[in-house]
Amino acid sequence: DVxxxxxxxxxxxxxxxxxxxxxxxxxxxxYRDGNTYLNWFQQRPGQSPRRLIYKVSTRDSGVxxxxxxxxxGTDFTLKxxxxxxxxxxxxxxxxxxxxxxxxxxxTKVEIK
Amino acid sequence: xxxxxxSGGGLVKPGGSLRLxxxxxxxxxxxxxxxxxxxxxxxxxEWVSSINNRGSSIYYAxxxxxxxxxxxxxxxxxxYLQMTSLRVEDxxxxxxxxxxxxxxALGIDYWGQGTLVTVSS
Numbered sequence: 001d002v003x004x005x006x007x008x009x010x011x012x013x014x015x016x017x018x019x020x021x022x023x024x025x026x027x028x029x030x031y032r033d034g035n036t037y038l039n040w041f042q043q044r045p046g047q048s049p050r051r052l053i054y055k056v057s058t059r060d061s062g063v064x065x066x067x068x069x070x071x072x073g074t075d076f077t078l079k080x081x082x083x084x085x086x087x088x089x090x091x092x093x094x095x096x097x098x099x100x101x102x103x104x105x106x107t108k109v110e111i112k
Numbered sequence: 113x114x115x116x117x118x119s120g121g122g123l124v125k126p127g128g129s130l131r132l133x134x135x136x137x138x139x140x141x142x143x144x145x146x147x148x149x150x151x152x153x154x155x156x157x158e159w160v161s162s163i164n165n166r167g168s169s170i171y172y173a174x175x176x177x178x179x180x181x182x183x184x185x186x187x188x189x190x191x192y193l194q195m196t197s198l199r200v201e202d203x204x205x206x207x208x209x210x211x212x213x214x215x216x217a218l219g220i221d222y223w224g225q226g227t228l229v230t231v232s233s
Contacts, residue, residue, distance in 0.1 A: 037215040041157075048207055048223040049157065054214065060221070092157055094218070100173060101218020103157040 002026050002095050006104035012112045019080040021107045023093035028073050030097070037096035040069055040078045043106075044089040052091075053078065085111060114138040114222045116208045121227030128198050128231070134191040134208030134224055142166075142186040145211035147220060148193050150204035158204075159218055161193065162211070176202075198231045205229075 003026040013019045029036045038056045041049040051060050053069040056076060066081040080087055088111060093104040120132040134146070148160040161182040162171045170182055181194040191208055205226040212219035 031216055033216075035214075037217070037219065039215075039219070041220075048225050049220075050223070051212075051221055054212065054219070054221075094157070094220070096215030096218040099217040100171070101159050101215070103159075106156045 001100060002029075002098045002102050004093055004095055004102050004104035006093060006107050009105060009107055011107055011109045013083045013109060014112050015085065016082050019083050019109060021078045021091055023071075023076045023078070023104050025074045025076075025095055027098065029095050030073065036072065038069075038071070038076050039094045039096065041092045041094060042089050043092065044086075049092065083109070083111070114210065116210065116222060116224030118206065118208050118224045118227035121206065121229045123230045123232065124198055125233050126198060126200055126231055129194070129196045130198065130229060132193040132195070132206055132227055132229070136189045136191065136210070139210070141189040144213065146184060146191045147209045147211060147218065148182060149207045149209055149220070149223075151207070151226070152201075152204040160206070162218070163191070195229070198229075200231050203229060203231045
């Protein structure tokens with residue numbers, strides 16, 4: 001199985017400041033169709049996950065533009081340009097290129 | 113609005129069985145593959161099983177193969193997970209999720225609220 005490794009696992013941030021989460025895969029996530037199936041999910045406390053970004057950098061409808069995704073191959077990043085209180089939660093990357101789909105361990109974002 | 117509502121969770125003894133259900137609405141259910149994903153208390157997310165739109169292609173994680181059975185009833189817009197020979201390590205919140213029709217292996221665009229399964233003596 002493809003191993004997804006996130007860092008850091010805990011990320012204290014100051015309101016209004018940027019935040020960045022790294023996700024690395026144990027093998028390239030580029031599929032034969034040329035697409036890279038790497039998603040980011042947000043799980044707020046007590047809630048189910050919500051998809052923020054798919055195919056590395058495409059934001060889902062309704063996702064604030066302070067969230068952005070980037071990367072290629074095996075290295076990916078989720079950035080929050082200015083953290084707001086509602087961004088507190090755990091963020092997961094997930095690859096959907098290789099069977100079975102696998103998730104990162106999660107990164108807990110909290111306010112300092 | 114897409115809605116996925118799970119039910120059927122509860123407390124069961126090791127070796128016991130449980131059947132989870134997921135009622136779907138707000139989209140054309142019979143055109144989407146569906147998945148079950150679980151999350152052990154305080155832990156991360158783990159894919160459990162997937163079924164295509166017609167129910168003709170089914171996949172399981174190695175950890176549940178031979179013990180869990182995924183199925184669907186398109187006439188009732190419902191997804192199911194029959195769990196047998198349950199183990200303590202199956203304790204988790206089980207989420208029903210919709211496939212996003214994009215990824216070759218796993219793509220999820222919507223999640224239900226989850227149902228808690230606790231396996232304990």
